[in-house]
Structures are given as structure tokens and as C-alpha cells.
Amino acid sequence: MLEVVLADSELELVPPDLWRHPAVRKDARRRGKRPGELLLDSSLHHAALRSLPDGERRGRPDIVHVALLVANESILNREGRLHMHLHTRHNQSMEVDPAMRVIKNYDRFKGLMEQLFERGAVPPSGLPLLRMQEKSLSEVVNARSSDVVVLLAERGERVPLETVLRESTTCIVGGFPHGDFLSEVKGLADRTVCLYPETLPAWTVLMEVVVAYEKMFIPGR
Amino acid sequence: MLEVVLADSELELVPPDLWRHPAVRKDARRRGKRPGELLLDSSLHHAALRSLPDGERRGRPDIVHVALLVANESILNREGRLHMHLHTRHNQSMEVDPAMRVIKNYDRFKGLMEQLFERGAVPPSGLPLLRMQEKSLSEVVNARSSDVVVLLAERGERVPLETVLRESTTCIVGGFPHGDFLSEVKGLADRTVCLYPETLPAWTVLMEVVVAYEKMFIPGR
Known part of the structure; x- marks a missing residue:
């Protein structure tokens, strides 16, 4: 084997620190979910990730x-x-x-x-x-x-x-x-x-x- | 080599026969494109594909x-x-x-x-x-x-x-x-x-x- x-x-899910970021809120609206239910995705949340530790590799x-x-x-x-x-x-x-x-x-x-x-x-x-x-x-x-x-x-x-x-x-x-x-x-x-x-x-x-x-x-x- | x-x-792009299908129009609205500019995608246009020849394998x-x-x-x-x-x-x-x-x-x-x-x-x-x-x-x-x-x-x-x-x-x-x-x-x-x-x-x-x-x-x- x-x-x-x-x-x-x-x-990972979008961490609480990013829940209010415009890029995250836009994605949440579009998907009909709350920010904390979304998977972190660098291609959508790129701008938000800049403020996160290790942001350049996450999502x-x-x-x-x-x-x-x-x-x-x-x-x-x-x-x-x-x-x-x-x-x-x-x-x-x-x-x-x-x-x-x-x-x-x-x-x-x-x-x-x-x-x-x-x-x-x-x-x-x-x-x-x-x-x-x-x-x-x-x-x-x-x-x-x-x-x-x-x-x-x-x-x-x-x-x-x-x-x-x-x-x-x-x-x-x-x-x-x-x-x-x-x-x-x-x-x-x-x-x-x-x-x-x-x-x-x-x-x-x-x-x-x-x-x-x-x-x-x-x-x- | x-x-x-x-x-x-x-x-392929969405063929003209499907431009007025609701699944295609919804996708076009969401993406801000005209139906004929969209790539045919079976995961989004599944219902529309049923009426197309070879529909079960296209998109x-x-x-x-x-x-x-x-x-x-x-x-x-x-x-x-x-x-x-x-x-x-x-x-x-x-x-x-x-x-x-x-x-x-x-x-x-x-x-x-x-x-x-x-x-x-x-x-x-x-x-x-x-x-x-x-x-x-x-x-x-x-x-x-x-x-x-x-x-x-x-x-x-x-x-x-x-x-x-x-x-x-x-x-x-x-x-x-x-x-x-x-x-x-x-x-x-x-x-x-x-x-x-x-x-x-x-x-x-x-x-x-x-x-x-x-x-x-x-x-x-």
C-alpha cells in the first residue's frame, strides 16, 4: 500500500479577522453564505490575505x-x-x-x-x-x-x-x-x-x- | 520530444440553440457576459445540454x-x-x-x-x-x-x-x-x-x- x-x-475557512473585508463580503453575498462559512481562496480573497500572517501562501x-x-x-x-x-x-x-x-x-x-x-x-x-x-x-x-x-x-x-x-x-x-x-x-x-x-x-x-x-x-x- | x-x-462556446435557456441566461447575468461569449460548462448548463446532440459528453x-x-x-x-x-x-x-x-x-x-x-x-x-x-x-x-x-x-x-x-x-x-x-x-x-x-x-x-x-x-x- x-x-x-x-x-x-x-x-481552511476564512478566519474571523477577514470577515469584514470587502473581498470576503462580496464573495459571501454572491454565494449566499456567511463569511465564516466560506473556504479561504487566494484567487478571490487576494486583497484580504495581504493582512494575514503567511498570507502569500494561504487559501x-x-x-x-x-x-x-x-x-x-x-x-x-x-x-x-x-x-x-x-x-x-x-x-x-x-x-x-x-x-x-x-x-x-x-x-x-x-x-x-x-x-x-x-x-x-x-x-x-x-x-x-x-x-x-x-x-x-x-x-x-x-x-x-x-x-x-x-x-x-x-x-x-x-x-x-x-x-x-x-x-x-x-x-x-x-x-x-x-x-x-x-x-x-x-x-x-x-x-x-x-x-x-x-x-x-x-x-x-x-x-x-x-x-x-x-x-x-x-x-x- | x-x-x-x-x-x-x-x-466550445455555448451554441446559439442554448442562448435562451434559463441555465445559460442565469450564468450570463452572473458573469456579465452575453450567452454566446460563455464557455459551455456541463456543471452549470446541465439542464440545457439535455437538448443538445451528444449533450451527455459536451461542455x-x-x-x-x-x-x-x-x-x-x-x-x-x-x-x-x-x-x-x-x-x-x-x-x-x-x-x-x-x-x-x-x-x-x-x-x-x-x-x-x-x-x-x-x-x-x-x-x-x-x-x-x-x-x-x-x-x-x-x-x-x-x-x-x-x-x-x-x-x-x-x-x-x-x-x-x-x-x-x-x-x-x-x-x-x-x-x-x-x-x-x-x-x-x-x-x-x-x-x-x-x-x-x-x-x-x-x-x-x-x-x-x-x-x-x-x-x-x-x-x-
């Missing part, structure tokens, strides 16, 4: 969306060999049901995430496809029992993934657009690997890991 | 968006070894500049595509990153001079990509959600390959092709 943790993802549900589309529609996931976990900057963690068909439309995906923040699980009745829990990155990673934990990071070794992946692996991939992990990652991973000398978006790292794993452990690929 | 053609993509700019995010942010593209081409159901074709940073926000991406349909190129002044031309799939494919043309399709051979990819390859990937190619593809490809017994979205096929090619032809991967 390949376990992937999208770590320190920039997924990126689009990264989570594309990463989930890449993960859950992959051959590896269809073969039942991939487990995705989301972890956010505020240490909220969600296990993604491999059976979840990720909503393709971005605005509807945001609506689903807003429901998740409001109710703690989606769908709210029946078996949840996503359930939110308070968990730090180390709690998420240490709850897996993989043979090897691999951190994908720019300061890692430049070695092919094939040299570090095992059949039972947990990979930690940053869910933020740039900068460093907020969570303490030192000591969490057995190996730290750098795939490329430039910053890569989360979904590019993810597709490299997923396809490399398929080629190693799925017969006939 | 790996040339990829996203073929028969479901990317999927989201597929093009995710495919471009996967392609242009890939390591292969950063290495200058990938050329993406878009081709639509109405035989409009666009070469994607490898230097194009694909807009991450879906609504803004749609705005860019609408501008492309209106003006024929974006940005409209200076060197265009995307330019639209009337070209059939066979014209796009035959204008490449690759050593091998590979069609990815469900009715193809179940062989590993490594057995068919050459350093100079053109791959044809369907840009539609399900069903068959609209364009005549018979005779266009040297090999037809099926990656998986289930229908895969375009971006999953694309990531398999891109990473397989990287592993074969980019040293150290």
Missing part, C-alpha cells in the same frame, strides 16, 4: 482539488493500493475514501469542503467519504505502519524514487504552493527525496510518486 | 484545465521535452506554449479560454501563449514529424507504454469524458494502446504517458 499525506495543505483549495483528482482517478487507486490523507496548516486531518469520486467542478468541490468544515464529515449522513479529525502531521504519519516514510522536499537527496520506495510506503507531500513545511518534519521520515531542483506543485510530485510506485509494484505496468 | 494531442476536447473545460495543469507543470515540460496541443470537437486546434503558466483558478481559466475563442489568441497582444486555428486531428498529427504515433484508447493493445514509446513520439489522448473519438483516428496511429480496462480521465492517461516517457528518456529519472 502507498499512503500519501498531503501535509500542511492550505485548506489554496485548488491545490487540494487537483491533487485529489490526480490521486483518486489514478490506476493505483483503482487497484486499491493508494490511501490519501489530507492534513492542513491547522492540524485538521482527513482520510480520503478511495471510493470517493472527486467532484470535478471546482466551485462544487469547495462547497463540499465547506460542508466538511461545518459538519466534520461528508456526506453528513451515512458512511462518510471524508471525516475531519484534529491530528498533527506526526500523528497521521505515525498511525500508518509503513516500512518506510519518505518526505518529498527540495532540500532532500537527488535520488530516483525507485531507490527509496518499498511496497509499504508512506510519502509526505507538501500541500502548499511554496515555502517550507510548517509542521515539524525532522525525524518523521526515513528518507528525504528531492525530485527536481525547482519547486513543483503538489500534484506533480504526487503523479511522479504514484506512477513510480505503479511501475514497481503493479504487475504488467 | 513528446508531442501530446488532447483530441476531440469538449471545449467539459474542466478536463482541459486539469490536463494542462498536469502537462505544463510536469518535470518533462520543465525539461523542454513536451509539446501539448489541444484539439476540439469542432476542429479548432491550439498549440500550447510550454512556457505558459496555466491559471490555477478554474473560473479565471475559463475566462482565458473565452478570450481565446473571441480573439483567436491569448494574450491578444504580444507573443501568444495559445493561438487557435481551424485544423482537423489528422492535420495536427500529420504536421508533427514523430517517429511513432500512439493512440491511447480502450480498444487498444494491453502492452506497457515502454514497449511503444520512442524518443520522438506523438500521443493522441481523448479530451472527452467517455465514449469514442469523434475524429477519424483509424489509420492515424502506428500503435493503439489501452492502459487500463476501465475508462480513465484524460489527465490520468496523460500522467502515465508523461512519467513513462521521463523514465525512458530523461537521464537520472
Whole structure:
């Protein structure tokens, strides 16, 4: 099994300090929601984010969306060999049901995430496809029992993934657009690997890991 | 060089027959555009699409968006070894500049595509990153001079990509959600390959092709 943790993802509701900002109020009116029910989205709340600590990297549900589309529609996931976990900057963690068909439309995906923040699980009745829990990155990673934990990071070794992946692996991939992990990652991973000398978006790292794993452990690929 | 053609993509403006449909008019009001300036989007115009031929597969700019995010942010593209081409159901074709940073926000991406349909190129002044031309799939494919043309399709051979990819390859990937190619593809490809017994979205096929090619032809991967 390949376990992937999208770590320190920039997924959160609009924080109270920004509720009265014009960009947020406009979005709330348009969506018919209260400001505190909205997902923070840098492409809409850019002006408001300037006043927030780490504002230049926060509010990126689009990264989570594309990463989930890449993960859950992959051959590896269809073969039942991939487990995705989301972890956010505020240490909220969600296990993604491999059976979840990720909503393709971005605005509807945001609506689903807003429901998740409001109710703690989606769908709210029946078996949840996503359930939110308070968990730090180390709690998420240490709850897996993989043979090897691999951190994908720019300061890692430049070695092919094939040299570090095992059949039972947990990979930690940053869910933020740039900068460093907020969570303490030192000591969490057995190996730290750098795939490329430039910053890569989360979904590019993810597709490299997923396809490399398929080629190693799925017969006939 | 790996040339990829996203073929028969479901990317088009709202056709005149749907301009007066309530779902389209509502979207036009909200966006401050005329109905004929809007990109057809099944997640918004679902009810209107029912009356259109092939309505169950049309209006999927989201597929093009995710495919471009996967392609242009890939390591292969950063290495200058990938050329993406878009081709639509109405035989409009666009070469994607490898230097194009694909807009991450879906609504803004749609705005860019609408501008492309209106003006024929974006940005409209200076060197265009995307330019639209009337070209059939066979014209796009035959204008490449690759050593091998590979069609990815469900009715193809179940062989590993490594057995068919050459350093100079053109791959044809369907840009539609399900069903068959609209364009005549018979005779266009040297090999037809099926990656998986289930229908895969375009971006999953694309990531398999891109990473397989990287592993074969980019040293150290």
C-alpha cells in the first residue's frame, strides 16, 4: 500500500479577522453564505490575505482539488493500493475514501469542503467519504505502519524514487504552493527525496510518486 | 520530444440553440457576459445540454484545465521535452506554449479560454501563449514529424507504454469524458494502446504517458 499525506495543505475557512473585508463580503453575498462559512481562496480573497500572517501562501483549495483528482482517478487507486490523507496548516486531518469520486467542478468541490468544515464529515449522513479529525502531521504519519516514510522536499537527496520506495510506503507531500513545511518534519521520515531542483506543485510530485510506485509494484505496468 | 494531442476536447462556446435557456441566461447575468461569449460548462448548463446532440459528453473545460495543469507543470515540460496541443470537437486546434503558466483558478481559466475563442489568441497582444486555428486531428498529427504515433484508447493493445514509446513520439489522448473519438483516428496511429480496462480521465492517461516517457528518456529519472 502507498499512503500519501498531503501535509500542511492550505485548506481552511476564512478566519474571523477577514470577515469584514470587502473581498470576503462580496464573495459571501454572491454565494449566499456567511463569511465564516466560506473556504479561504487566494484567487478571490487576494486583497484580504495581504493582512494575514503567511498570507502569500494561504487559501489554496485548488491545490487540494487537483491533487485529489490526480490521486483518486489514478490506476493505483483503482487497484486499491493508494490511501490519501489530507492534513492542513491547522492540524485538521482527513482520510480520503478511495471510493470517493472527486467532484470535478471546482466551485462544487469547495462547497463540499465547506460542508466538511461545518459538519466534520461528508456526506453528513451515512458512511462518510471524508471525516475531519484534529491530528498533527506526526500523528497521521505515525498511525500508518509503513516500512518506510519518505518526505518529498527540495532540500532532500537527488535520488530516483525507485531507490527509496518499498511496497509499504508512506510519502509526505507538501500541500502548499511554496515555502517550507510548517509542521515539524525532522525525524518523521526515513528518507528525504528531492525530485527536481525547482519547486513543483503538489500534484506533480504526487503523479511522479504514484506512477513510480505503479511501475514497481503493479504487475504488467 | 513528446508531442501530446488532447483530441476531440469538449471545449466550445455555448451554441446559439442554448442562448435562451434559463441555465445559460442565469450564468450570463452572473458573469456579465452575453450567452454566446460563455464557455459551455456541463456543471452549470446541465439542464440545457439535455437538448443538445451528444449533450451527455459536451461542455467539459474542466478536463482541459486539469490536463494542462498536469502537462505544463510536469518535470518533462520543465525539461523542454513536451509539446501539448489541444484539439476540439469542432476542429479548432491550439498549440500550447510550454512556457505558459496555466491559471490555477478554474473560473479565471475559463475566462482565458473565452478570450481565446473571441480573439483567436491569448494574450491578444504580444507573443501568444495559445493561438487557435481551424485544423482537423489528422492535420495536427500529420504536421508533427514523430517517429511513432500512439493512440491511447480502450480498444487498444494491453502492452506497457515502454514497449511503444520512442524518443520522438506523438500521443493522441481523448479530451472527452467517455465514449469514442469523434475524429477519424483509424489509420492515424502506428500503435493503439489501452492502459487500463476501465475508462480513465484524460489527465490520468496523460500522467502515465508523461512519467513513462521521463523514465525512458530523461537521464537520472
